[in-house]
Amino acid sequence: MTPALERRWLLDELVSKGVRITTQRRAIVEVIQEAKEHLDAGAVLELARQREPNVDRATVYRTIELLKELRLIDELDLMHLEGEKHYYEVKTMKDHIHLACFRCGRIEEFSSPLFERLKAEISKRSGFNIRVTRLEVGGSCRVCMSGDAAAEQEEKDEKTEAAISG
Amino acid sequence: MTPALERRWLLDELVSKGVRITTQRRAIVEVIQEAKEHLDAGAVLELARQREPNVDRATVYRTIELLKELRLIDELDLMHLEGEKHYYEVKTMKDHIHLACFRCGRIEEFSSPLFERLKAEISKRSGFNIRVTRLEVGGSCRVCMSGDAAAEQEEKDEKTEAAISG
DNA sequence: TTCTAAATTGCGACTGAGTCGCAACTGGAG
DNA sequence: CTCCAGTTGCGACTCAGTCGCAATTTAGAA
Known part of the structure:
Protein backbone atom coordinates (compact mmCIF):
# COMPACT_ATOMS: atom_id res chain seq x y z
CA MET A 1 0.00 0.00 0.00
CA MET A 93 -2.03 -0.19 7.75
CA LYS A 94 -2.06 -0.93 11.44
CA ASP A 95 -5.13 -0.01 13.47
CA HIS A 96 -4.44 1.96 16.57
CA ILE A 97 -6.24 2.48 19.82
CA HIS A 98 -7.41 5.88 20.98
CA LEU A 99 -7.00 6.71 24.64
CA ALA A 100 -9.26 9.59 25.63
CA CYS A 101 -8.55 11.40 28.90
CA PHE A 102 -11.80 12.41 30.59
CA ARG A 103 -9.99 15.09 32.55
CA CYS A 104 -7.78 17.00 30.14
CA GLY A 105 -9.47 15.82 26.95
CA ARG A 106 -6.25 14.82 25.29
CA ILE A 107 -6.27 11.92 22.84
CA GLU A 108 -3.36 9.53 22.93
CA GLU A 109 -2.71 6.88 20.34
CA PHE A 110 -1.51 3.42 21.09
CA SER A 111 -0.80 0.36 19.05
CA SER A 112 0.32 -3.10 19.93
CA PRO A 113 0.94 -6.45 18.27
CA LEU A 114 -1.43 -7.80 20.90
CA PHE A 115 -4.25 -5.89 19.24
CA GLU A 116 -3.38 -7.49 15.91
CA ARG A 117 -3.38 -10.88 17.57
CA LEU A 118 -6.74 -10.17 19.19
CA LYS A 119 -8.24 -9.28 15.81
CA ALA A 120 -6.85 -12.48 14.33
CA GLU A 121 -8.37 -14.46 17.18
CA ILE A 122 -11.76 -12.81 16.66
CA SER A 123 -11.75 -13.68 12.97
CA LYS A 124 -10.67 -17.21 13.58
CA ARG A 125 -12.92 -18.09 16.49
CA SER A 126 -16.09 -16.30 15.39
CA GLY A 127 -15.77 -16.70 11.63
CA PHE A 128 -16.32 -12.97 11.37
CA ASN A 129 -14.82 -11.16 8.39
CA ILE A 130 -13.48 -7.93 9.92
CA ARG A 131 -13.81 -4.75 7.86
CA VAL A 132 -13.35 -2.06 10.53
CA THR A 133 -12.36 -2.03 14.17
CA ARG A 134 -12.68 0.72 16.68
CA LEU A 135 -11.09 0.42 20.10
CA GLU A 136 -11.52 3.41 22.32
CA VAL A 137 -10.46 3.70 25.92
CA GLY A 138 -11.59 6.32 28.39
CA GLY A 139 -9.94 7.22 31.67
CA SER A 140 -7.17 9.37 33.07
CA CYS A 141 -3.92 9.92 31.28
CA ARG A 142 -0.52 9.68 32.93
CA VAL A 143 -0.20 13.46 33.26
CA CYS A 144 -3.55 13.84 35.01
CA MET A 145 -2.77 10.87 37.23
CA SER A 146 0.56 12.38 38.28
CA GLY A 147 -1.31 15.61 38.99
CA ASP A 148 -3.34 13.58 41.47
CA ALA A 149 -0.20 12.32 43.11
CA ALA A 150 1.13 15.88 43.38
CA ALA A 151 -2.15 17.06 44.89
CA GLU A 152 -2.06 14.26 47.42
CA GLN A 153 1.50 15.18 48.30
CA GLU A 154 0.48 18.81 48.80
CA GLU A 155 -2.28 17.71 51.12
CA LYS A 156 0.21 15.74 53.16
CA ASP A 157 2.57 18.72 53.24
CA GLU A 158 -0.22 20.92 54.54
CA LYS A 159 -1.04 18.45 57.26
CA THR A 160 2.59 18.22 58.21
CA GLU A 161 2.87 22.00 58.39
CA ALA A 162 -0.29 22.17 60.47
CA ALA A 163 1.12 19.52 62.78
CA ILE A 164 4.39 21.44 63.10
CA SER A 165 2.87 24.85 63.65
CA GLY A 166 0.10 23.41 65.88
CA MET B 1 -19.11 -7.92 42.83
CA MET B 93 -16.93 -7.91 35.22
CA LYS B 94 -15.30 -8.82 31.96
CA ASP B 95 -15.56 -6.41 29.05
CA HIS B 96 -16.71 -7.94 25.83
CA ILE B 97 -16.35 -7.05 22.21
CA HIS B 98 -19.30 -6.32 19.95
CA LEU B 99 -19.18 -7.68 16.42
CA ALA B 100 -21.64 -5.85 14.19
CA CYS B 101 -22.56 -7.43 10.88
CA PHE B 102 -23.03 -4.75 8.21
CA ARG B 103 -25.16 -7.10 6.15
CA CYS B 104 -27.69 -8.70 8.48
CA GLY B 105 -27.33 -6.22 11.33
CA ARG B 106 -26.87 -8.88 13.96
CA ILE B 107 -24.69 -8.11 16.98
CA GLU B 108 -22.45 -10.87 18.24
CA GLU B 109 -20.57 -10.75 21.50
CA PHE B 110 -17.07 -11.97 21.98
CA SER B 111 -14.65 -12.03 24.84
CA SER B 112 -11.12 -13.20 25.18
CA PRO B 113 -8.33 -13.24 27.75
CA LEU B 114 -6.27 -11.59 25.04
CA PHE B 115 -8.44 -8.50 25.39
CA GLU B 116 -7.78 -8.43 29.11
CA ARG B 117 -4.07 -8.73 28.42
CA LEU B 118 -4.25 -5.92 25.88
CA LYS B 119 -5.93 -3.65 28.43
CA ALA B 120 -3.25 -4.50 30.97
CA GLU B 121 -0.57 -3.67 28.42
CA ILE B 122 -2.20 -0.33 27.62
CA SER B 123 -2.30 0.64 31.29
CA LYS B 124 1.24 -0.42 31.88
CA ARG B 125 2.89 1.05 28.81
CA SER B 126 0.98 4.32 28.57
CA GLY B 127 0.40 4.98 32.27
CA PHE B 128 -3.26 5.44 31.44
CA ASN B 129 -5.80 4.67 34.13
CA ILE B 130 -8.57 2.88 32.25
CA ARG B 131 -12.16 3.59 33.26
CA VAL B 132 -14.10 2.38 30.22
CA THR B 133 -13.24 0.49 27.05
CA ARG B 134 -15.25 0.06 23.94
CA LEU B 135 -14.13 -2.34 21.24
CA GLU B 136 -16.45 -2.60 18.29
CA VAL B 137 -15.83 -4.55 15.13
CA GLY B 138 -17.70 -4.18 11.87
CA GLY B 139 -17.77 -6.63 9.00
CA SER B 140 -19.58 -9.73 7.84
CA CYS B 141 -20.66 -12.46 10.19
CA ARG B 142 -20.11 -16.15 9.58
CA VAL B 143 -23.69 -16.68 8.37
CA CYS B 144 -23.51 -13.89 5.78
CA MET B 145 -20.07 -15.10 4.68
CA SER B 146 -21.36 -18.61 4.15
CA GLY B 147 -24.21 -17.09 2.15
CA ASP B 148 -21.50 -15.66 -0.10
CA ALA B 149 -19.94 -19.06 -0.52
CA ALA B 150 -23.32 -20.52 -1.49
CA ALA B 151 -23.87 -17.72 -4.02
CA GLU B 152 -20.42 -18.27 -5.51
CA GLN B 153 -21.16 -21.97 -5.80
CA GLU B 154 -24.42 -21.17 -7.62
CA GLU B 155 -22.55 -18.93 -10.04
CA LYS B 156 -20.11 -21.72 -10.78
CA ASP B 157 -22.99 -24.14 -11.32
CA GLU B 158 -24.59 -21.75 -13.79
CA LYS B 159 -21.34 -21.42 -15.72
CA THR B 160 -20.94 -25.19 -15.78
CA GLU B 161 -24.48 -25.60 -17.08
CA ALA B 162 -23.87 -22.96 -19.72
CA ALA B 163 -20.67 -24.72 -20.77
CA ILE B 164 -22.47 -28.03 -20.99
CA SER B 165 -25.48 -26.78 -22.91
CA GLY B 166 -23.31 -24.45 -25.10
C1' DT C 1 -11.25 22.25 -28.59
C1' DT C 2 -16.14 21.59 -28.01
C1' DC C 3 -19.98 18.90 -26.70
C1' DT C 4 -22.76 16.03 -23.70
C1' DA C 5 -24.43 12.73 -20.38
C1' DA C 6 -23.89 11.59 -15.97
C1' DA C 7 -22.18 12.79 -11.68
C1' DT C 8 -21.88 16.27 -8.28
C1' DT C 9 -23.12 20.39 -5.84
C1' DG C 10 -25.78 24.04 -3.20
C1' DC C 11 -29.67 25.19 -1.11
C1' DG C 12 -32.91 24.98 2.31
C1' DA C 13 -36.07 22.47 4.63
C1' DC C 14 -36.19 18.58 7.43
C1' DT C 15 -35.21 14.75 11.00
C1' DG C 16 -34.18 12.89 15.29
C1' DA C 17 -31.23 12.41 19.32
C1' DG C 18 -30.21 14.70 23.09
C1' DT C 19 -30.19 19.09 26.36
C1' DC C 20 -31.86 22.67 29.43
C1' DG C 21 -34.31 25.93 32.54
C1' DC C 22 -37.88 26.24 35.47
C1' DA C 23 -42.07 25.43 38.08
C1' DA C 24 -44.36 21.62 40.25
C1' DC C 25 -43.89 17.44 42.66
C1' DT C 26 -42.19 13.68 45.89
C1' DG C 27 -39.10 10.29 48.44
C1' DG C 28 -37.41 9.36 52.66
C1' DA C 29 -34.88 11.29 56.73
C1' DG C 30 -36.08 12.97 61.04
C1' DC D 1 -46.48 13.67 59.53
C1' DT D 2 -43.60 17.30 57.78
C1' DC D 3 -40.35 19.30 55.01
C1' DC D 4 -37.00 20.26 51.56
C1' DA D 5 -33.32 18.79 48.59
C1' DG D 6 -33.51 16.17 44.88
C1' DT D 7 -36.26 14.78 40.97
C1' DT D 8 -39.61 15.20 37.32
C1' DG D 9 -42.40 16.94 33.19
C1' DC D 10 -42.82 20.14 29.99
C1' DG D 11 -41.66 22.46 25.99
C1' DA D 12 -38.58 24.95 23.60
C1' DC D 13 -34.11 24.50 22.00
C1' DT D 14 -29.53 22.84 19.88
C1' DC D 15 -26.90 20.61 16.72
C1' DA D 16 -25.23 16.82 13.72
C1' DG D 17 -26.57 14.86 9.93
C1' DT D 18 -29.96 13.87 5.74
C1' DC D 19 -32.61 14.60 1.55
C1' DG D 20 -34.86 16.11 -2.83
C1' DC D 21 -34.27 18.79 -6.57
C1' DA D 22 -32.70 22.28 -9.79
C1' DA D 23 -28.39 24.16 -11.37
C1' DT D 24 -23.68 23.31 -12.28
C1' DT D 25 -19.44 20.82 -13.45
C1' DT D 26 -16.39 16.99 -14.72
C1' DA D 27 -14.23 13.88 -17.90
C1' DG D 28 -14.44 11.31 -21.82
C1' DA D 29 -15.93 11.14 -26.73
C1' DA D 30 -16.11 13.37 -31.03
Whole structure:
Protein backbone atom coordinates (compact mmCIF):
# COMPACT_ATOMS: atom_id res chain seq x y z
CA MET A 1 0.00 0.00 0.00
CA THR A 2 1.15 3.55 -0.73
CA PRO A 3 2.58 5.08 2.43
CA ALA A 4 0.31 7.58 4.12
CA LEU A 5 3.24 9.98 4.32
CA GLU A 6 3.12 10.68 0.62
CA ARG A 7 1.70 14.03 -0.27
CA ARG A 8 -1.46 13.53 -2.31
CA TRP A 9 -2.06 9.93 -1.36
CA LEU A 10 -5.79 10.16 -0.75
CA LEU A 11 -6.40 12.15 -3.90
CA ASP A 12 -4.35 9.77 -6.05
CA GLU A 13 -6.23 6.89 -4.51
CA LEU A 14 -9.52 8.48 -5.55
CA VAL A 15 -8.26 9.09 -9.08
CA SER A 16 -7.09 5.49 -9.41
CA LYS A 17 -10.51 4.34 -8.28
CA GLY A 18 -12.14 6.36 -11.06
CA VAL A 19 -13.76 8.84 -8.69
CA ARG A 20 -14.53 12.22 -10.21
CA ILE A 21 -12.33 14.93 -8.73
CA THR A 22 -14.11 18.21 -8.13
CA THR A 23 -12.58 21.32 -6.59
CA GLN A 24 -14.67 20.67 -3.47
CA ARG A 25 -13.51 17.10 -3.09
CA ARG A 26 -9.93 18.15 -3.61
CA ALA A 27 -10.19 20.72 -0.83
CA ILE A 28 -11.94 18.36 1.58
CA VAL A 29 -9.60 15.47 0.94
CA GLU A 30 -6.48 17.61 1.27
CA VAL A 31 -7.71 19.01 4.56
CA ILE A 32 -8.27 15.52 5.97
CA GLN A 33 -4.97 14.31 4.56
CA GLU A 34 -2.94 17.11 6.09
CA ALA A 35 -4.75 17.34 9.42
CA LYS A 36 -2.48 17.29 12.45
CA GLU A 37 -5.34 16.45 14.81
CA HIS A 38 -8.65 14.65 14.60
CA LEU A 39 -11.19 16.71 12.70
CA ASP A 40 -14.97 16.52 12.90
CA ALA A 41 -17.23 17.36 9.96
CA GLY A 42 -17.58 20.98 11.09
CA ALA A 43 -13.82 21.46 11.28
CA VAL A 44 -13.36 19.85 7.88
CA LEU A 45 -15.91 22.25 6.43
CA GLU A 46 -14.24 25.28 7.94
CA LEU A 47 -10.75 24.31 6.80
CA ALA A 48 -11.90 23.28 3.35
CA ARG A 49 -13.57 26.67 2.91
CA GLN A 50 -10.25 28.38 3.54
CA ARG A 51 -8.95 26.66 0.42
CA GLU A 52 -12.11 26.77 -1.61
CA PRO A 53 -14.98 29.02 -0.44
CA ASN A 54 -17.58 27.08 -2.43
CA VAL A 55 -17.90 24.09 -0.14
CA ASP A 56 -21.21 23.15 1.36
CA ARG A 57 -21.91 21.23 4.53
CA ALA A 58 -23.77 18.55 2.58
CA THR A 59 -20.78 18.05 0.30
CA VAL A 60 -18.51 17.53 3.27
CA TYR A 61 -20.81 14.83 4.64
CA ARG A 62 -21.16 13.21 1.25
CA THR A 63 -17.41 13.17 0.68
CA ILE A 64 -16.76 11.75 4.13
CA GLU A 65 -19.29 9.02 3.39
CA LEU A 66 -17.52 8.30 0.11
CA LEU A 67 -14.12 8.04 1.78
CA LYS A 68 -15.54 5.73 4.41
CA GLU A 69 -17.06 3.46 1.80
CA LEU A 70 -13.78 3.30 -0.07
CA ARG A 71 -12.11 2.47 3.27
CA LEU A 72 -9.72 5.39 2.95
CA ILE A 73 -10.63 6.95 6.29
CA ASP A 74 -11.77 5.72 9.69
CA GLU A 75 -14.50 7.23 11.79
CA LEU A 76 -13.91 7.79 15.49
CA ASP A 77 -16.13 8.75 18.38
CA LEU A 78 -13.31 9.53 20.81
CA MET A 79 -15.54 8.43 23.67
CA HIS A 80 -17.93 11.32 22.94
CA LEU A 81 -15.63 13.56 24.93
CA GLU A 82 -17.12 16.62 23.25
CA GLY A 83 -20.69 15.77 22.40
CA GLU A 84 -21.81 13.46 19.68
CA LYS A 85 -19.44 14.52 16.93
CA HIS A 86 -17.55 12.07 14.78
CA TYR A 87 -13.92 12.46 13.92
CA TYR A 88 -11.99 11.23 10.93
CA GLU A 89 -8.48 10.12 10.15
CA VAL A 90 -6.72 8.59 7.21
CA LYS A 91 -6.69 4.81 7.50
CA THR A 92 -3.28 3.33 8.12
CA MET A 93 -2.03 -0.19 7.75
CA LYS A 94 -2.06 -0.93 11.44
CA ASP A 95 -5.13 -0.01 13.47
CA HIS A 96 -4.44 1.96 16.57
CA ILE A 97 -6.24 2.48 19.82
CA HIS A 98 -7.41 5.88 20.98
CA LEU A 99 -7.00 6.71 24.64
CA ALA A 100 -9.26 9.59 25.63
CA CYS A 101 -8.55 11.40 28.90
CA PHE A 102 -11.80 12.41 30.59
CA ARG A 103 -9.99 15.09 32.55
CA CYS A 104 -7.78 17.00 30.14
CA GLY A 105 -9.47 15.82 26.95
CA ARG A 106 -6.25 14.82 25.29
CA ILE A 107 -6.27 11.92 22.84
CA GLU A 108 -3.36 9.53 22.93
CA GLU A 109 -2.71 6.88 20.34
CA PHE A 110 -1.51 3.42 21.09
CA SER A 111 -0.80 0.36 19.05
CA SER A 112 0.32 -3.10 19.93
CA PRO A 113 0.94 -6.45 18.27
CA LEU A 114 -1.43 -7.80 20.90
CA PHE A 115 -4.25 -5.89 19.24
CA GLU A 116 -3.38 -7.49 15.91
CA ARG A 117 -3.38 -10.88 17.57
CA LEU A 118 -6.74 -10.17 19.19
CA LYS A 119 -8.24 -9.28 15.81
CA ALA A 120 -6.85 -12.48 14.33
CA GLU A 121 -8.37 -14.46 17.18
CA ILE A 122 -11.76 -12.81 16.66
CA SER A 123 -11.75 -13.68 12.97
CA LYS A 124 -10.67 -17.21 13.58
CA ARG A 125 -12.92 -18.09 16.49
CA SER A 126 -16.09 -16.30 15.39
CA GLY A 127 -15.77 -16.70 11.63
CA PHE A 128 -16.32 -12.97 11.37
CA ASN A 129 -14.82 -11.16 8.39
CA ILE A 130 -13.48 -7.93 9.92
CA ARG A 131 -13.81 -4.75 7.86
CA VAL A 132 -13.35 -2.06 10.53
CA THR A 133 -12.36 -2.03 14.17
CA ARG A 134 -12.68 0.72 16.68
CA LEU A 135 -11.09 0.42 20.10
CA GLU A 136 -11.52 3.41 22.32
CA VAL A 137 -10.46 3.70 25.92
CA GLY A 138 -11.59 6.32 28.39
CA GLY A 139 -9.94 7.22 31.67
CA SER A 140 -7.17 9.37 33.07
CA CYS A 141 -3.92 9.92 31.28
CA ARG A 142 -0.52 9.68 32.93
CA VAL A 143 -0.20 13.46 33.26
CA CYS A 144 -3.55 13.84 35.01
CA MET A 145 -2.77 10.87 37.23
CA SER A 146 0.56 12.38 38.28
CA GLY A 147 -1.31 15.61 38.99
CA ASP A 148 -3.34 13.58 41.47
CA ALA A 149 -0.20 12.32 43.11
CA ALA A 150 1.13 15.88 43.38
CA ALA A 151 -2.15 17.06 44.89
CA GLU A 152 -2.06 14.26 47.42
CA GLN A 153 1.50 15.18 48.30
CA GLU A 154 0.48 18.81 48.80
CA GLU A 155 -2.28 17.71 51.12
CA LYS A 156 0.21 15.74 53.16
CA ASP A 157 2.57 18.72 53.24
CA GLU A 158 -0.22 20.92 54.54
CA LYS A 159 -1.04 18.45 57.26
CA THR A 160 2.59 18.22 58.21
CA GLU A 161 2.87 22.00 58.39
CA ALA A 162 -0.29 22.17 60.47
CA ALA A 163 1.12 19.52 62.78
CA ILE A 164 4.39 21.44 63.10
CA SER A 165 2.87 24.85 63.65
CA GLY A 166 0.10 23.41 65.88
CA MET B 1 -19.11 -7.92 42.83
CA THR B 2 -22.77 -8.99 42.95
CA PRO B 3 -23.56 -11.20 39.95
CA ALA B 4 -25.54 -9.52 37.20
CA LEU B 5 -27.92 -12.46 37.19
CA GLU B 6 -29.47 -11.41 40.46
CA ARG B 7 -32.90 -9.89 40.15
CA ARG B 8 -32.74 -6.33 41.38
CA TRP B 9 -29.01 -5.91 41.18
CA LEU B 10 -28.95 -2.46 39.59
CA LEU B 11 -31.65 -1.13 41.88
CA ASP B 12 -29.94 -2.48 45.01
CA GLU B 13 -26.72 -0.96 43.80
CA LEU B 14 -28.42 2.43 43.52
CA VAL B 15 -29.92 2.11 47.00
CA SER B 16 -26.57 1.19 48.49
CA LYS B 17 -25.07 4.26 46.87
CA GLY B 18 -27.68 6.46 48.52
CA VAL B 19 -29.44 7.32 45.28
CA ARG B 20 -33.07 8.31 45.63
CA ILE B 21 -35.40 5.69 44.14
CA THR B 22 -38.35 7.17 42.31
CA THR B 23 -41.02 5.20 40.49
CA GLN B 24 -39.54 6.44 37.21
CA ARG B 25 -36.03 5.34 38.05
CA ARG B 26 -37.28 1.98 39.18
CA ALA B 27 -39.07 1.43 35.88
CA ILE B 28 -36.11 2.58 33.76
CA VAL B 29 -33.56 0.59 35.70
CA GLU B 30 -35.63 -2.59 35.64
CA VAL B 31 -36.12 -2.30 31.91
CA ILE B 32 -32.38 -1.99 31.33
CA GLN B 33 -31.66 -4.78 33.77
CA GLU B 34 -34.05 -7.23 32.19
CA ALA B 35 -33.40 -6.36 28.56
CA LYS B 36 -32.64 -9.32 26.34
CA GLU B 37 -31.17 -7.15 23.60
CA HIS B 38 -29.36 -3.83 23.38
CA LEU B 39 -31.74 -0.95 23.99
CA ASP B 40 -31.41 2.63 22.89
CA ALA B 41 -32.88 5.55 24.82
CA GLY B 42 -36.09 5.47 22.78
CA ALA B 43 -36.63 1.77 23.45
CA VAL B 44 -35.94 2.26 27.15
CA LEU B 45 -38.54 5.03 27.23
CA GLU B 46 -41.15 2.91 25.51
CA LEU B 47 -40.61 -0.15 27.70
CA ALA B 48 -40.43 1.90 30.89
CA ARG B 49 -43.77 3.51 30.04
CA GLN B 50 -45.37 0.08 29.88
CA ARG B 51 -44.55 -0.30 33.55
CA GLU B 52 -45.06 3.27 34.61
CA PRO B 53 -46.84 5.66 32.23
CA ASN B 54 -45.37 8.75 33.88
CA VAL B 55 -41.91 8.58 32.43
CA ASP B 56 -40.52 11.41 30.39
CA ARG B 57 -37.85 11.30 27.73
CA ALA B 58 -35.69 13.72 29.72
CA THR B 59 -35.87 11.45 32.76
CA VAL B 60 -34.69 8.50 30.71
CA TYR B 61 -31.67 10.47 29.50
CA ARG B 62 -30.95 11.75 33.00
CA THR B 63 -31.16 8.27 34.49
CA ILE B 64 -28.93 6.80 31.82
CA GLU B 65 -26.42 9.54 32.52
CA LEU B 66 -26.60 8.70 36.21
CA LEU B 67 -26.03 5.00 35.60
CA LYS B 68 -23.09 5.78 33.36
CA GLU B 69 -21.50 8.01 35.97
CA LEU B 70 -21.92 5.32 38.61
CA ARG B 71 -20.33 2.87 36.15
CA LEU B 72 -23.30 0.54 36.31
CA ILE B 73 -23.94 0.50 32.58
CA ASP B 74 -21.86 0.76 29.42
CA GLU B 75 -22.70 2.82 26.39
CA LEU B 76 -22.33 1.27 22.94
CA ASP B 77 -22.46 2.67 19.43
CA LEU B 78 -22.68 -0.70 17.69
CA MET B 79 -20.82 0.75 14.71
CA HIS B 80 -23.73 3.15 14.06
CA LEU B 81 -25.47 0.35 12.23
CA GLU B 82 -28.81 2.09 12.64
CA GLY B 83 -28.09 5.78 12.73
CA GLU B 84 -26.53 7.65 15.58
CA LYS B 85 -28.33 6.00 18.48
CA HIS B 86 -26.57 4.82 21.59
CA TYR B 87 -27.26 1.52 23.23
CA TYR B 88 -26.89 0.48 26.82
CA GLU B 89 -26.10 -2.67 28.72
CA VAL B 90 -25.42 -3.59 32.31
CA LYS B 91 -21.71 -3.55 33.00
CA THR B 92 -20.22 -6.93 33.68
CA MET B 93 -16.93 -7.91 35.22
CA LYS B 94 -15.30 -8.82 31.96
CA ASP B 95 -15.56 -6.41 29.05
CA HIS B 96 -16.71 -7.94 25.83
CA ILE B 97 -16.35 -7.05 22.21
CA HIS B 98 -19.30 -6.32 19.95
CA LEU B 99 -19.18 -7.68 16.42
CA ALA B 100 -21.64 -5.85 14.19
CA CYS B 101 -22.56 -7.43 10.88
CA PHE B 102 -23.03 -4.75 8.21
CA ARG B 103 -25.16 -7.10 6.15
CA CYS B 104 -27.69 -8.70 8.48
CA GLY B 105 -27.33 -6.22 11.33
CA ARG B 106 -26.87 -8.88 13.96
CA ILE B 107 -24.69 -8.11 16.98
CA GLU B 108 -22.45 -10.87 18.24
CA GLU B 109 -20.57 -10.75 21.50
CA PHE B 110 -17.07 -11.97 21.98
CA SER B 111 -14.65 -12.03 24.84
CA SER B 112 -11.12 -13.20 25.18
CA PRO B 113 -8.33 -13.24 27.75
CA LEU B 114 -6.27 -11.59 25.04
CA PHE B 115 -8.44 -8.50 25.39
CA GLU B 116 -7.78 -8.43 29.11
CA ARG B 117 -4.07 -8.73 28.42
CA LEU B 118 -4.25 -5.92 25.88
CA LYS B 119 -5.93 -3.65 28.43
CA ALA B 120 -3.25 -4.50 30.97
CA GLU B 121 -0.57 -3.67 28.42
CA ILE B 122 -2.20 -0.33 27.62
CA SER B 123 -2.30 0.64 31.29
CA LYS B 124 1.24 -0.42 31.88
CA ARG B 125 2.89 1.05 28.81
CA SER B 126 0.98 4.32 28.57
CA GLY B 127 0.40 4.98 32.27
CA PHE B 128 -3.26 5.44 31.44
CA ASN B 129 -5.80 4.67 34.13
CA ILE B 130 -8.57 2.88 32.25
CA ARG B 131 -12.16 3.59 33.26
CA VAL B 132 -14.10 2.38 30.22
CA THR B 133 -13.24 0.49 27.05
CA ARG B 134 -15.25 0.06 23.94
CA LEU B 135 -14.13 -2.34 21.24
CA GLU B 136 -16.45 -2.60 18.29
CA VAL B 137 -15.83 -4.55 15.13
CA GLY B 138 -17.70 -4.18 11.87
CA GLY B 139 -17.77 -6.63 9.00
CA SER B 140 -19.58 -9.73 7.84
CA CYS B 141 -20.66 -12.46 10.19
CA ARG B 142 -20.11 -16.15 9.58
CA VAL B 143 -23.69 -16.68 8.37
CA CYS B 144 -23.51 -13.89 5.78
CA MET B 145 -20.07 -15.10 4.68
CA SER B 146 -21.36 -18.61 4.15
CA GLY B 147 -24.21 -17.09 2.15
CA ASP B 148 -21.50 -15.66 -0.10
CA ALA B 149 -19.94 -19.06 -0.52
CA ALA B 150 -23.32 -20.52 -1.49
CA ALA B 151 -23.87 -17.72 -4.02
CA GLU B 152 -20.42 -18.27 -5.51
CA GLN B 153 -21.16 -21.97 -5.80
CA GLU B 154 -24.42 -21.17 -7.62
CA GLU B 155 -22.55 -18.93 -10.04
CA LYS B 156 -20.11 -21.72 -10.78
CA ASP B 157 -22.99 -24.14 -11.32
CA GLU B 158 -24.59 -21.75 -13.79
CA LYS B 159 -21.34 -21.42 -15.72
CA THR B 160 -20.94 -25.19 -15.78
CA GLU B 161 -24.48 -25.60 -17.08
CA ALA B 162 -23.87 -22.96 -19.72
CA ALA B 163 -20.67 -24.72 -20.77
CA ILE B 164 -22.47 -28.03 -20.99
CA SER B 165 -25.48 -26.78 -22.91
CA GLY B 166 -23.31 -24.45 -25.10
C1' DT C 1 -11.25 22.25 -28.59
C1' DT C 2 -16.14 21.59 -28.01
C1' DC C 3 -19.98 18.90 -26.70
C1' DT C 4 -22.76 16.03 -23.70
C1' DA C 5 -24.43 12.73 -20.38
C1' DA C 6 -23.89 11.59 -15.97
C1' DA C 7 -22.18 12.79 -11.68
C1' DT C 8 -21.88 16.27 -8.28
C1' DT C 9 -23.12 20.39 -5.84
C1' DG C 10 -25.78 24.04 -3.20
C1' DC C 11 -29.67 25.19 -1.11
C1' DG C 12 -32.91 24.98 2.31
C1' DA C 13 -36.07 22.47 4.63
C1' DC C 14 -36.19 18.58 7.43
C1' DT C 15 -35.21 14.75 11.00
C1' DG C 16 -34.18 12.89 15.29
C1' DA C 17 -31.23 12.41 19.32
C1' DG C 18 -30.21 14.70 23.09
C1' DT C 19 -30.19 19.09 26.36
C1' DC C 20 -31.86 22.67 29.43
C1' DG C 21 -34.31 25.93 32.54
C1' DC C 22 -37.88 26.24 35.47
C1' DA C 23 -42.07 25.43 38.08
C1' DA C 24 -44.36 21.62 40.25
C1' DC C 25 -43.89 17.44 42.66
C1' DT C 26 -42.19 13.68 45.89
C1' DG C 27 -39.10 10.29 48.44
C1' DG C 28 -37.41 9.36 52.66
C1' DA C 29 -34.88 11.29 56.73
C1' DG C 30 -36.08 12.97 61.04
C1' DC D 1 -46.48 13.67 59.53
C1' DT D 2 -43.60 17.30 57.78
C1' DC D 3 -40.35 19.30 55.01
C1' DC D 4 -37.00 20.26 51.56
C1' DA D 5 -33.32 18.79 48.59
C1' DG D 6 -33.51 16.17 44.88
C1' DT D 7 -36.26 14.78 40.97
C1' DT D 8 -39.61 15.20 37.32
C1' DG D 9 -42.40 16.94 33.19
C1' DC D 10 -42.82 20.14 29.99
C1' DG D 11 -41.66 22.46 25.99
C1' DA D 12 -38.58 24.95 23.60
C1' DC D 13 -34.11 24.50 22.00
C1' DT D 14 -29.53 22.84 19.88
C1' DC D 15 -26.90 20.61 16.72
C1' DA D 16 -25.23 16.82 13.72
C1' DG D 17 -26.57 14.86 9.93
C1' DT D 18 -29.96 13.87 5.74
C1' DC D 19 -32.61 14.60 1.55
C1' DG D 20 -34.86 16.11 -2.83
C1' DC D 21 -34.27 18.79 -6.57
C1' DA D 22 -32.70 22.28 -9.79
C1' DA D 23 -28.39 24.16 -11.37
C1' DT D 24 -23.68 23.31 -12.28
C1' DT D 25 -19.44 20.82 -13.45
C1' DT D 26 -16.39 16.99 -14.72
C1' DA D 27 -14.23 13.88 -17.90
C1' DG D 28 -14.44 11.31 -21.82
C1' DA D 29 -15.93 11.14 -26.73
C1' DA D 30 -16.11 13.37 -31.03
